Amino acid sequence: MADLVFLDPRRRPRPVLLRTLVGDVLRRHRQGQGRTLADVARAARVSMPYLSEVERGRKEASSEVLAAVCGALRIDLSDLLAEVWHDLAAEPADPAAPGDQRRRDPAAGRVAAFQRRAAEPVPGRGPVGRGRPARGSSDVVLLAA
Numbered sequence: 001m002a003d004l005v006f007l008d009p010r011r012r013p014r015p016v017l018l019r020t021l022v023g024d025v026l027r028r029h030r031q032g033q034g035r036t037l038a039d040v041a042r043a044a045r046v047s048m049p050y051l052s053e054v055e056r057g058r059k060e061a062s063s064e065v066l067a068a069v070c071g072a073l074r075i076d077l078s079d080l081l082a083e084v085w086h087d088l089a090a091e092p093a094d095p096a097a098p099g100d101q102r103r104r105d106p107a108a109g110r111v112a113a114f115q116r117r118a119a120e121p122v123p124g125r126g127p128v129g130r131g132r133p134a135r136g137s138s139d140v141v142l143l144a145a
Helices: 020-033 037-044 048-055 061-073 077-090 108-119
Strands: none
Touching: 020 048, 020 061, 020 077, 037 048, 037 061, 048 061, 061 077
């Protein structure tokens, strides 16, 4: 399958940054609990301006900071990452042109591609079912570099 080529740079989709999605999820949890930025920053032992930058997606938080903020919000780091994955899968893979009013499921293409890759056999291990467990559609797989 051929890749899309955008000839007009103004129509090129902006990449979704992981730090933006992480910040969105953290802010959603904080606001859902009715807590202030100062309260969570104090509980996590990070500065309020730094936590604000993390929530706005301007700073890339270390794993230690994420663990501290998750602890302050009383959520598991794995739950944070699962929500980030869900939000990432919901992002449109190729946003429609401005003015295009067609409705579509933005996550369908990404989720289907993920499921196809997850079901592919691993070279040297045989097909699914012979030494490699099958993955269900609700399984979460996190790959980190």
